[in-house]
Amino acid sequence: MSSELIQALGEIEKERGIPKEVLVEAIESALRTAYKKNFGSLQNVTVQMDMESGEVKVYAKKTVAETVKDERLEVRLAEAREIYPEVEIGDEIDVEVTPADFGRIAAQTAKQVVIQRLREAERSIVFNEFSNRAGEIVTGTVQRVEQKTVIINLGRTEALMGSQDQIPNEAYEPGQRIKAYISEVKRSAKGPQIFLSRTHPNFLKRLFELEVPEIYEGLVEIKSIAREAGSRSKISVYSRNEKVDPVGACVGPKGLRVQNIVRELNGEKIDIIKWSPDIEQYIANALSPSKVVSVEASESEKMARVVVPDYQLSLAIGKEGQNARLAAKLTGWKIDIKSESQVEAVRGGI
Template identity: 70%
Template sequence: MSNDLIQALGEIEKERGIPKTALIEAIKVALNTAYKKNFGTAQNVNVELNEITGAVQVFAEKRVVEDVKDARYELSLEDALEQNPNISLEDIVTVEVTPANFGRIAAQTAKQVVIQKLREAERSIIFEEFAEREGEIVTGTVQRIESRIIHINLGRTEAIMMPNDQIPSETYNIGNRIKGYIYEVKNTAKGPNILISRTHPYFLRRLFELEVPEIYEGLVEIKSVSREAGSRSKIAVNSVEDNIDSVGSCVGPKGIRVQNIVTELSGEKIDIIKYDRDPENYIANSLSPSKVLSVTVNEEEKTARVIVPDYQLSLAIGKEGQNARLAARLTGWKVDIKSESQFQEENDFDG
């Protein structure tokens, strides 16, 4: 090796921010390992890298003896005196033992170390970048699909979408451009592991933040989201200012804003609910599109009895109980829905 290596390490320090001293120390460790691998595992050998010239030398500690029995560990007194006339028997001396072809091995080793360190630095940069973006929406291209796990190219790195994070009604093909919500970024030995989801409730929340300027500007706030991905969602919104229609802002002119989100979610139905501090009003709103006659709440048990017109019962409950289930998740209240006639029958029976 030569001074070119030292200059290259200096450039890497400037451009990538990897300390030159750290690179040199890593190369030294790797050179010692490479020597022992190629020339023996003697423990008293040390490989040195000149931090100015880039020269590599191998030194061994040897005991000065009268009669050499193992040249790896011993040096004759005659040879030792040629180096230093003050040497005595049983002294430990340091002798250069650089093999003739070690320069080539050293150059290859240094190159491998530098490449590895650059990879580690790149992984660290990518991890830090995406760790800061946790909770955001990203757009990428489906790169490959393995065991139902979708690998998405994000440019400098890739993200993965597990089966549970995929909308059941959607089909993903290689080359498709898709959006996803980053919900976790892990740092692993192989680099950052970026997990994205299209089923996460916060994916819907972020889509509304991107689509509705009033939400982005803080004029309308999202109070709660409940979602059964690919089928139906409910989102409760509240206006910070009295002159702003929270639901209308989310729907948009001619419904364009919510329709854009529905399209992104492959037709998922979205109920936009007006939040109300009064739990009775809030629960009644949450059962949209059903009409509600009355709501009676039990504050202690966090339960609510809801009365709806007879012809609205199936709509209020929803297919397989979905509407009622989503309303309960949205509000945080356990909801018991009765039709008007059911309620009257119960009261007549009690009477």
């Protein structure tokens, strides 16, 4: 060991922010383990590294005895007094037991400890960076696909996108650049695990925030999102400024803003709904593009009975019930849709 190591530890402290004392303490602990493994596991030893020269010495705690039965644990009185003149039998003292070739072991061990600590520090930095960015959109490069999980390179680390977070029918190829939503960041033995999603409703929300200045500035608020990723979504918006049309702001000039989002989502249809404090009006809006004749809402049941023109029934319900299902998710209400002729038939039967 040498002063060069101490100098290197000082550089690491400046560049990586790992205190030199912490590294020295870790090296001393590792060297203690290495000594006991190679030279004597029964001894109670300490390892000290000189903070100036980098020199390493090993000390064993021994009991002063008149007759030594175990040299690993005891030291003769005369020998002990050469180090500590005042000691008596029964006292415990530290005796240097540094092996001749311990410098080589110390150098190897120090290198391993420093590399390990640098890895841990890097992992901690990456974890802190991405845990603070949870809920944001990131852009990465597809590295590979393993058992339906897409591994995405984010520069300093890799992230995972499971099958449930992938938009149906999307194909992911190595080298492809994609945007995704950071849904979760976890610590693990191998380092931080970052999970991405393209199906999360908040991915759609963040895309609108990026694309629509009025949302980013707080003039327009996203009230609710209902999404069936890859197929269709509904998003309800509200304007805090009477002069700003929330739907128009989200659609953008010639539909450019929403078209950019649809393109990012590979053709997913998006219905932009005007939110209303009047629940009956809100439910009618949520069933867009269908026209609605009337809405009767029961607050106690959280249930709305909706009447639509006969020719609008299939549109209101949607293919496989999708439009009605998304409207219910968006508003948080159960919705029962009937055509005008169905309602008349029930009344006539009464």
